[in-house]
Amino acid sequence: MAGDNGATLADVAQRAGVSPSTVSRxxxxxxxxxxxxxxxxxxxxxxxSFSISRSxxxxxxxxxxxxxxxxxxxESWFLGAALAGMAPALAEAGMDMLVYSVTTPEERxxxxxxxxxxxxxxxxxxxxxxxxxxxxxxxxxxxxxxIFVSQHEEHRAxxxxxxxxxxxxxxxxxxxxGHRRIAYLEPAxxxxxxxxxxxxxxxxxxALAEAGxxxxxxxxxxxxQWQGPVLDAAVGRLLSMAAPPTAIFAETDxxxxxxxxVLRGANVRVPDRVSVLGFDDHxxxxxxxxxxxxxxxxxxxxxxxxxxxxxxGDPEANLERHVVLPVELVPRGSTGPAPRSPVAGGA
Amino acid sequence: MAGDNGATLADVAQRAGVSPSTVSRxxxxxxxxxxxxxxxxxxxxxxxSFSISRSxxxxxxxxxxxxxxxxxxxESWFLGAALAGMAPALAEAGMDMLVYSVTTPEERxxxxxxxxxxxxxxxxxxxxxxxxxxxxxxxxxxxxxxIFVSQHEEHRAxxxxxxxxxxxxxxxxxxxxGHRRIAYLEPAxxxxxxxxxxxxxxxxxxALAEAGxxxxxxxxxxxxQWQGPVLDAAVGRLLSMAAPPTAIFAETDxxxxxxxxVLRGANVRVPDRVSVLGFDDHxxxxxxxxxxxxxxxxxxxxxxxxxxxxxxGDPEANLERHVVLPVELVPRGSTGPAPRSPVAGGA
DNA sequence: GTAGTTCGTGACAGCGCTGTCACAGTGATG
DNA sequence: CATCACTGTGACAGCGCTGTCACGAACTAC
Numbered sequence: 099m100a101g102d103n104g105a106t107l108a109d110v111a112q113r114a115g116v117s118p119s120t121v122s123r124x125x126x127x128x129x130x131x132x133x134x135x136x137x138x139x140x141x142x143x144x145x146x147s148f149s150i151s152r153s154x155x156x157x158x159x160x161x162x163x164x165x166x167x168x169x170x171x172x173e174s175w176f177l178g179a180a181l182a183g184m185a186p187a188l189a190e191a192g193m194d195m196l197v198y199s200v201t202t203p204e205e206r207x208x209x210x211x212x213x214x215x216x217x218x219x220x221x222x223x224x225x226x227x228x229x230x231x232x233x234x235x236x237x238x239x240x241x242x243x244x245i246f247v248s249q250h251e252e253h254r255a256x257x258x259x260x261x262x263x264x265x266x267x268x269x270x271x272x273x274x275x276g277h278r279r280i281a282y283l284e285p286a287x288x289x290x291x292x293x294x295x296x297x298x299x300x301x302x303x304x305a306l307a308e309a310g311x312x313x314x315x316x317x318x319x320x321x322x323q324w325q326g327p328v329l330d331a332a333v334g335r336l337l338s339m340a341a342p343p344t345a346i347f348a349e350t351d352x353x354x355x356x357x358x359x360v361l362r363g364a365n366v367r368v369p370d371r372v373s374v375l376g377f378d379d380h381x382x383x384x385x386x387x388x389x390x391x392x393x394x395x396x397x398x399x400x401x402x403x404x405x406x407x408x409x410x411g412d413p414e415a416n417l418e419r420h421v422v423l424p425v426e427l428v429p430r431g432s433t434g435p436a437p438r439s440p441v442a443g444g445a
Numbered sequence: 446m447a448g449d450n451g452a453t454l455a456d457v458a459q460r461a462g463v464s465p466s467t468v469s470r471x472x473x474x475x476x477x478x479x480x481x482x483x484x485x486x487x488x489x490x491x492x493x494s495f496s497i498s499r500s501x502x503x504x505x506x507x508x509x510x511x512x513x514x515x516x517x518x519x520e521s522w523f524l525g526a527a528l529a530g531m532a533p534a535l536a537e538a539g540m541d542m543l544v545y546s547v548t549t550p551e552e553r554x555x556x557x558x559x560x561x562x563x564x565x566x567x568x569x570x571x572x573x574x575x576x577x578x579x580x581x582x583x584x585x586x587x588x589x590x591x592i593f594v595s596q597h598e599e600h601r602a603x604x605x606x607x608x609x610x611x612x613x614x615x616x617x618x619x620x621x622x623g624h625r626r627i628a629y630l631e632p633a634x635x636x637x638x639x640x641x642x643x644x645x646x647x648x649x650x651x652a653l654a655e656a657g658x659x660x661x662x663x664x665x666x667x668x669x670q671w672q673g674p675v676l677d678a679a680v681g682r683l684l685s686m687a688a689p690p691t692a693i694f695a696e697t698d699x700x701x702x703x704x705x706x707v708l709r710g711a712n713v714r715v716p717d718r719v720s721v722l723g724f725d726d727h728x729x730x731x732x733x734x735x736x737x738x739x740x741x742x743x744x745x746x747x748x749x750x751x752x753x754x755x756x757x758g759d760p761e762a763n764l765e766r767h768v769v770l771p772v773e774l775v776p777r778g779s780t781g782p783a784p785r786s787p788v789a790g791g792a
Numbered sequence: 793g794t795a796g797t798t799c800g801t802g803a804c805a806g807c808g809c810t811g812t813c814a815c816a817g818t819g820a821t822g
Numbered sequence: 823c824a825t826c827a828c829t830g831t832g833a834c835a836g837c838g839c840t841g842t843c844a845c846g847a848a849c850t851a852c
Contacts, residue, residue: 104564104588106838117802122840132800147586149563153509154838156500157807164543172529173728175522182519185546194561196511197544199532214541216496217451239494241451355732381520382729385702453808464832469810477830501808504837 105146114142125150165406166196166219168209170227170291175381176395180225180247183399191407193220200227210236221406223247225399228292243409243417247402248395249292250420255409257402257421259393261294264425265301265347266308268375268391271427272345273309276436277373280306281336281343283353285323298349298377317343323352333360344436345373351380354388358432369434379428387431394423452493461489472497512753513543513566515556517574517638522728523742527572527594530746538754540567547574557583568753570594572746575639590756590764594749595742596639597767602756604749604768608641611738611772612648612694613655615722618736618774619692620656623783624720627653628683628690630700632670645696645724664690670699680707691783692720698727701735705779716781726775734778741770 107125111118116135123131124139131139142148156162165188169177181197188195196219200209210233215222222240226248229237237244246256272280282302284295299318306313316339322328336343348354354376361368368374376383379392401421409415454472458465463482470478471486478486489495503509512535516524528544535542543566547556557580562569569587573595576584584591593603619627629649631642646665653660663686669675683690695701701723708715715721723730726739748768756762 108838118839119802119804119841120800123801126840130800135800147563149560151504151564151838153500153503153564154807155840157498157504157809157838158840160807162500172532173522173525175520175525178520178522178525181544182546185519185544186549186552189545189552189555189561192561194565195544195546197528197532197542198536199529202533205533205536208536213496214536214539216494217498217500218541355729359732359734382702385706387706455808465809466811466832466834467830470831473810479830482830498808501837502810504808504839505810507837 105148107148107150110139110142110146110148113146114139161410162218162220163192164194164196164219165221165223165403165410166198166215167223167225168198168200168215168227169225170199171201172197172199174291176248176291176378177225179381179395180399180402183396183401184223184403185399187400187403187407191403193407206233213240215242216240220410221245223402223406224249224251225402226291226293243406243415245402245406245409248398250294253418255405255417255419257398257405257423258294259398259423259425261297261425262301262304264377264391264393265298266305267301267425267427268347268377269302269305270308271389271429272347272373272375272433273305273311275345275373275433277343277345278311278436279314279317279341279343279345280311281317281319281346283319283321283329283332283346283348283357285349285353286320286328295349302347321353321356323350329353329356330360333357333364337364337366343372345375345433347375347377349377351376351378351383351388351390354390354432355380355382355386358386358388368432371437373433373436375433383428384430389430389433390428391425392428393425397423452495454495454497457486457489457493457495460493461486508757509565509567510539511541511543511566512568512570512750512757513545513562514570514572515545515547515562515574516572517546518548519544519546521638523595523638523725523740524572526728526742527746527749530743530748531570531750532746534747534750534754538750540754553580560587562589563587567757568592570749570753571596571598572749573638573640590753590762592749592753592756595745597641600765602752602764602766604745604752604770605641606740606745606770606772608644608772609648609651611724611740612645613652614648614772614774615694615724615738616649616652617655618776619694619720619722619780620652620658622692622720622780624690624692625658625783626661626664626688626690626692627658628664628666628693629696630666630668630676630679630693630704631696632700633667633675642696649694668700668703670697676700676703677707680704680711684711684713690719692722692780694722694724696724698723698725698730698735698737701737701779702727702729702733705733705735715779718784720780720783722780730775731777736777736780737775738772739775740772744770 107118107121111121116139120131120135121139124136152163185195198209200206219242221243223245244254246254248258250256250258284299303313319332321332346357348357354374357374358368361372366372376388376390379390383390454468455465458468463486467478467482468486471483499510532542545556547553566589568590570592591601593601595605597603597605631646650660666679668679693704695704701721704721705715708719713719723735723737726737730737
């Protein structure tokens with residue numbers, strides 16, 4: 099039984115008493131088959147547990163029925179959610195999802211040298227993957243449509259969120275709560291992830307300028323997103339300022355979680371003394387009661403998958419289409435009104 | 446440029462001045478090619494950006510060079526880690542990874558009706574997927590080797606952890622800390638995940654029996670793993686007992702996180718008044734300072750991928766091999782010595 | 793009733809590879 | 823010097839489909 103690859107189209111044809119052509123037409127749902135014949139063929143196919151060999155059909159059609167997805171890893175909540183958004187959309191379109199997780203330098207070298215996706219997929223979705231210029235160029239060699247997800251790419255289809263606008267709105271939320279001293283924590287180690295870190299910082303600055311709050315570069319600090327001590331130091335630095343911040347905007351929820359842990363350990367009450375705002379709406383954000391800017395990650399994935407499907411189906415499709423999705427504030431318990439006591443001065 | 450599927454083997458042959466057969470032999474690394482010819486062919490292949498069409502070769506060989514993975518979702522940390530373990534192992538073996546995420550009833554129906562993996566993969570890895578008997582039987586129809594990951598399946602290759610032993614050791618750890626009243630929280634909603642919940646509970650009971658601690662069924666409570674109120678109620682029940690537990694063993698880290706949140710909200714100090722032990726070593730466990738039983742999830746994935754590769758390469762391979770991996774205690778700050786005060790009586 | 797149209801089906805080539813067989817060239821053996 | 827084994831290469835069929843073309847039957851129109 100094992101190794102038996104199943105019945106062929108010809109087997110089904112014989113059983114149904116028709117030609118292979120007719121079986122092929124039936125399986126592909128072409129309309130030029132009479133209802134009776136169709137029923138007979140479908141019955142035979144079911145009895146033989148037949149299903150089309152994509153290898154054979156793609157040899158003829160040049161289409162593989164597969165979409166490849168390139169991700170910088172598989173363990174982050176973000177990428178899982180993005181894939182989770184793609185999977186149903188692709189399945190619905192009858193396409194399979196090929197996943198390439200490329201993390202280490204060895205994996206990178208291997209992937210970009212061999213381009214295993216070549217001739218194995220009809221499109222490549224690149225998700226939040228920081229590419230070198232050489233790697234970027236190499237992807238064009240694949241000869242299939244590229245779609246960038248959660249990253250912006252000139253002259254190529256891209257699906258992403260408006261980071262600047264989101265950071266702007268998040269910062270405004272803090273300002274509306276009365277905060278004037280608002281710190282910003284940005285990741286020092288994007289670790290292969292690509293997103294518009296710069297845009298988020300810009301949005302933060304725009305909001306401050308808008309409110310006439312003078313910008314204090316001391317309040318912007320780089321912290322390690324995953325590792326230990328650096329964040330403690332940054333927080334210590336902020337808490338020991340003459341005019342310490344009453345709110346901290348973390349560029350990612352991962353940073354916010356670690357920030358909350360540090361603050362809790364230091365007995366700094368949130369949000370009574372310091373408000374904390376994150377970015378992403380990480381799966382655990384609700385459990386941490388973290389206010390955050392929610393990225394529609396699943397939708398990002400879904401839109402990308404749908405775009406891929408559209409592009410594959412239509413060779414004339416616009417290969418430079420950009421889809422920008424909104425980010426919404428999810429207010430939770432980690433943000434509150436600015437305290438009266440520690441800060442005296444206004445703007 | 447787009448839509449151009451690249452050079453064929455024949456193009457390379459012509460450029461290198463050899464026959465297609467020789468190019469094929471070269472690309473597959475067969476030994477019967479002279480070094481000079483090999484060099485010439487490789488040069489030509491590189492110049493044309495050639496790579497083998499798996500569709501064509503699999504049509505002949507019957508092998509697809511792909512492994513399919515069936516997962517109940519893509520958003521859990523656990524499955525991401527399992528996939529992350531598989532990916533490099535498969536890449537190294539030159540195989541692609543096809544991911545089928547099957548969550549909703551509609552997706553289930555579609556997957557098991559159409560078996561899209563049929564003839565599209567050389568093996569199927571089933572990861573922690575709770576199958577109905579009908580679905581289970583359907584998978585055998587695929588005609589390819591099945592490998593069960595993080596779940597135990599009679600007469601089929603399986604890679605999993607020793608849940609009973611792990612729960613036994615975890616409970617022993619609590620007993621060694623002086624705890625005698627140890628509660629156990631098990632999930633009421635496995636939500637499509639398959640693991641040996643029963644085995645974990647058994648391990649807990651074995652440890653208690655071993656230590657001569659009488660078993661109190663009141664201390665074992667079912668809680669919703671993802672939803673809200675049920676856990677509060679269970680915790681309330683435990684804390685209002687005449688002899689409340691001094692330690693709580695949560696069957697998953699997800700439960701433990703929610704437990705910690707509830708306890709914090711209720712001002713029950715951990716571990717001073719109640720120790721909390723989790724199970725999984727979730728990516729966030731360190732951030733929560735949660736003591737837990739660490740499953741080697743990545744390794745689970747890697748071993749499964751290697752097993753798949755072995756089985757595919759050798760048709761005579763043992764299709765019923767079982768690999769059992771160990772679970773280790775990771776002691777962190779959520780477990781500590783049993784308090785003196787609240788409980789008087791011993792065993 | 794003849795010509796034109798549509799519908800449903802079958803025949804057949806060929807997609808790009810691989811596996812088998814054949815065969816020329818080289819060196820070893822007696 | 824004839825025989826044999828071995829090495830490196832090419833010729834060719836065929837894997838399981840799809841796309842094109844051809845064709846008979848059943849209509850429609852005048």
